[in-house]
Amino acid sequence: xGVYTPAMTRLIFLPLFAVLLSACxxxxxxxxxxxxxxxxxxxxxxxPNNWIELNGEVTVANGVLQLPAKPLELHGVMFGPALLDExxxxxxxxxxxxxxxxxxxxxxxxxxxxxxxxxxxxxxKLKLFRNDVLVHEVNHTWVPxxxxxxxxxxxxxxxxxxxxxxxxxxxxxxxxxxxQLAWTENVEPLPxxxxxxxxxxxxxxxxxxxxxxxxxx
Numbered sequence: 001x002g003v004y005t006p007a008m009t010r011l012i013f014l015p016l017f018a019v020l021l022s023a024c025x026x027x028x029x030x031x032x033x034x035x036x037x038x039x040x041x042x043x044x045x046x047x048p049n050n051w052i053e054l055n056g057e058v059t060v061a062n063g064v065l066q067l068p069a070k071p072l073e074l075h076g077v078m079f080g081p082a083l084l085d086e087x088x089x090x091x092x093x094x095x096x097x098x099x100x101x102x103x104x105x106x107x108x109x110x111x112x113x114x115x116x117x118x119x120x121x122x123x124x125k126l127k128l129f130r131n132d133v134l135v136h137e138v139n140h141t142w143v144p145x146x147x148x149x150x151x152x153x154x155x156x157x158x159x160x161x162x163x164x165x166x167x168x169x170x171x172x173x174x175x176x177x178x179x180q181l182a183w184t185e186n187v188e189p190l191p192x193x194x195x196x197x198x199x200x201x202x203x204x205x206x207x208x209x210x211x212x213x214x215x216x217x
Contacts, residue, residue: 037213038194038211038213040212046060050079053077054078054112058076064209065077066205067206077196079211082191084189086215087109087214087216088152088153088216089109090150090210091211092149092150092209093207094148094207098201104118104120104201106118107195107197109195110154111190114192115154116129116132119148121142125139126180128164128166146171148171149168151168163185194213196208
């Protein structure tokens with residue numbers, strides 16, 4: 001008959017303790033950014049169902065959404081569910097310049113009268129509008145022809161305030177960790193759908209790809 005020793009106790013107890021500990025530890029919280037509410041890569045030659053064109057004939061060709069070159073107006077598309085806050089929208093844009101003629105393009109949240117962030121290469125600015133009124137801007141130098149990544153988000157703050165943030169970067173750069181544009185709003189936004197915008201002053205269409213909308217925590 002074998003002798004029962006303290007070492008044998010440890011051999012039995014430690015694996016059992018590890019099993020119990022793993023059962024008690026909560027799994028890591030899933031990153032909501034990994035599961036977009038909307039994700040469009042435009043593999044078909046038509047707008048997704050329930051997307052709405054704004055100010056012009058928007059087309060899908062060569063795997064991208066194309067905002068038309070004419071007429072010289074602000075063209076757009078409205079998409080996704082109508083929500084209020086805790087949202088992020090992102091996309092990438094490609095456009096060219098012609099002499100001193102530059103395009104403008106951007107993203108929006110909370111519908112047509114909500115927030116819109118626009119890259120303005122002619123003024124070297126990243127601009128934030130609310131209901132078509134400029135509320136904030138920061139410096140930004142655009143790279144013609146390169147894919148430009150853009151993200152916009154809105155989230156509630158204590159005291160009936162909202163934080164509106166945006167960032168922009170090019171394909172040759174890493175995504176910035178910090179938001180480059182920050183604005184605090186004290187007027188409650190209205191529920192609305194996400195939007196994408198472009199005004200092609202250069203006479204060539206603006207390509208848009210990888211449109212996404214997330215719920216953020």
